[in-house]
Amino acid sequence: MTVQFDRITLIGIGLIGSSLAHDIKRLGLAKEVIVATRSAETLKRAEELKLGDHYTTSSAEAVKDADLVIVSVPVGASESVAKEIAGTLKSGAIVTDVGSTKASVIAQMQPHMPSHVHFIAGHPIAGTEKSGPDAGFPGLFQGRWCILTPLEGTDPTALKTLRSFWEALGSRVDEMDAQHHDKVLAIVSHLPHLIAYNIVGTADDLETVTESEVIKYSASGFRDFTRLAASDPTMWRDVCLHNRDAILEMLARFSEDLAYLQRAIRWGEGDKIFELFTRTRAIRRSIVQAGQDVDAPDFGRPHPLEKK
Amino acid sequence: MTVQFDRITLIGIGLIGSSLAHDIKRLGLAKEVIVATRSAETLKRAEELKLGDHYTTSSAEAVKDADLVIVSVPVGASESVAKEIAGTLKSGAIVTDVGSTKASVIAQMQPHMPSHVHFIAGHPIAGTEKSGPDAGFPGLFQGRWCILTPLEGTDPTALKTLRSFWEALGSRVDEMDAQHHDKVLAIVSHLPHLIAYNIVGTADDLETVTESEVIKYSASGFRDFTRLAASDPTMWRDVCLHNRDAILEMLARFSEDLAYLQRAIRWGEGDKIFELFTRTRAIRRSIVQAGQDVDAPDFGRPHPLEKK
Structure with a gap:
């Protein structure tokens, strides 16, 4: 199934919104793209980057005549967006989002959605630690999963159309209920981010080890965590x-x-430690085999002597 | 100061030992390299890879006439290596190691070292999650720090020679006492590895989220941790x-x-969460500025549409 919309409206134009803009243009998925964001400064930047065809700070204005509306804002802003757009949504429009939590987004948006639109919450499992309209790039969703969490009674045709949209971006689409999504993401995404933020905070607070030492010697493991801990604070506060x-x-x-x-370390129980450290290797192998990470050592970070 | 040894003996030929072998050959830092490892299989592989000039499973044999002996074994094996080589070390030889803990290695090795050799413990802050003789590559130490932890009374000339060796490999050398090294590494390396192993273990044990879901959606954060959690279990058990x-x-x-x-999340204290998530960004920036990590999004992992 190929898909082309007359008008797609992107509400929010950060990493995900701008990546969508790049791909919609590249793949010809819409005749017209409307970009809306609350910040005049961000909007100006989106225009400089030529991310859409029309630009506005009014979400209500932006969604008029749109066939597909994609809300890409911090999840805590979902309800206010829903309220703003509710009155101007076109009959038959599909409204979706890309938020990292689903039960909360549904609870915030669904009650405001008029019965003549199709609201289907979604979450593309893709991103980087960068944020803002400059961070987006074509192909972000290629080979990644997108999870849709349709409610009971969701129109099958609208759902099929939304699936096709994500598939056109190169994603594979899964469906599950919002509660299960939230549990899965809590372990694969939210906890890793929290832990990363936390360990970087712990290192920052030490008195016996200086910040300069932490930075100098970070290639021994610590730096891996700092990438996730550099993610957008507003987005991740809202996720929490x-x-x-x-x-x-x-x-x-x-x-x-x-x-x-910790107890095994205190009591010198090497066998318990060894058992854990051994079985975790298998998970890494499975992730690489599933094409969800590179096999190159050190994530393929360039080493000085490598040919560029 | 340029440095060339007549004979360097490498005891242990895993990731670090084999990377040393590549660089010693490439940079002409020794006329002759002796490779010793306990496992006949590993030794055979080292020979196939042409990592040295002579090969033996006997450390005692290997260190004869060596000017520099570099011990690259799991830290728990340090004492047995020290005992094995003590009787055959040449007068004036420099003995060093590359272990991730220093106080323990010194306690294990120093008592066995004859007074006619210079024992100086060391730790290059470099590596990948891969292990074994095939994992090594030239340039691993380039631009990385190497920490030496000389004891009181260490011969200044021997220390200077060892510094020059690491500098010839492209490393920058720091000196500190072993206790301080162990605290610094506990936060920048040991804790990150433990946390990574632990979270991968937690995910593996869940009943409500399947392993296949963890793998499919791992690009949302989790996969970063699996790299460290794929490191050599023996080495990391010993570090613990x-x-x-x-x-x-x-x-x-x-x-x-x-x-x-956790308490801030439970009680919805967004300001506390936001404060932590904001200050951790600065550390990432400092690490990138210090040349200790790449600035490219997502560690520069290739994306499908990028030109290779």
């Missing part, structure tokens, strides 16, 4: 606040496991 | 057992900070 229960559950398990490991 | 006190101290701080973050 909007997927609270699943995150707290995963944090509790993580801490319990860490206490077990 | 041999830097116990510093690791337990850092773990306690990490857990305390995590409890604070």
Whole structure:
């Protein structure tokens, strides 16, 4: 199924919004792209980057006559966007989002959606640690998964159309309920980010080891965590606040496991440590085999002597 | 100061040992390289890879007439190596190591070292998650730091020679005492590895989220941790057992900070979360500015549409 919309409206033009803009243009998925964002400065930058055909700071204005509306804002802003656009959405329009939490986004948006539109929440599992309209690039979604969390009674044709849109971007599409999505993402994404932010904070607070030492010697492991810990603070604060229960559950398990490991270290139980350190290797292999990471050592970071 | 040894002996020929072999040959730092390892299989592979000039499974044999002996074995094996080589070390030889913990290695090796050799413990802050003789490559140490932890009374000329060796490999050399090294490495290297192993273990143990889901959606953060968690289990078990006190101290701080973050999530304290998530960005910037990581998004992992 090929898909082309007359008009797609992008609300929010950060990393995900701008990557969508690049791909929609590149792949000819819309005749017209409308870019809306609250910040006049960001909007200006989006225009300089030629990310759309029309630009406005008014979401209500932007969604008029749009066949597909994609909301790419921090999840905590979902309700205010829903309220703004509710009155001007075209009959039959598909409204979706790209937020990292789904139950909360549905709870914030669904009640405001008029019955004549199709609201289907979604989440492309793709990104980098960079943010803003300059961070987007074509192909971000290629080979990545996109999870849709349709509600009971979702129109099958609208759902099929939205699937085709993501597939046209090179994504593979999964469907699941919002609660399950939130649990899965709590472990594969939210907890890793939290842990990364936390360890970088711990290192920053030490008195016995200086910040300059942490920086100099970071190639021994620490620097890996600083990438996730450089992600957008507003986005990730909202994720923490909007997927609270699943995150707290995963944090509790993580801490319990860490206490077990800590005790093994204290009592010199090498066999317990070795057992854990061995089985974790298999997961890495599976991820590489599934094409979800590179096999090159050190994520393929360039080494000085390598040919560029 | 340029440096060339008549004979360098490498004891242990894993990632670090084999990278040393590549560079010693490439840079002409020795007339002759002797490779020793306990495993006949590994030794055979080292020979196939042409990593040295002579090969033996006997460390005692290998160190005869060596001017520089570099021990690159899991830190828990340091004492047995020291005992093996003590009787055959040449007078005036420099003996060093590359282990990730220093106080323990010194305690294991120093008592066995004859007074006619110069024992100076060291630690190059470089590596990848791969292990074994095939994992080494030229240039691993280029632009990285090497920490030496000389004891009181260390011969200044021997120390200068060892510094020159590491500088010839492209490293910058720092000196500090072993206890401080162990604290620094506990936060920049040991804790990150432990946390990575732990979170991968937690994900592996979940009942509500399948392993296949963890793998499919790992690009959202989790996969970053799996790299460190694929590191050599023997090496890292030994690190845990041999830097116990510093690791337990850092773990306690990490857990305390995590409890604070967890409480902020539970009580919806967005400002506390935002404050942490903001200041961690600065550390990432400093690491990139210091040349200790790439600035490219996502560690420069290739994206499908990029030109290769």
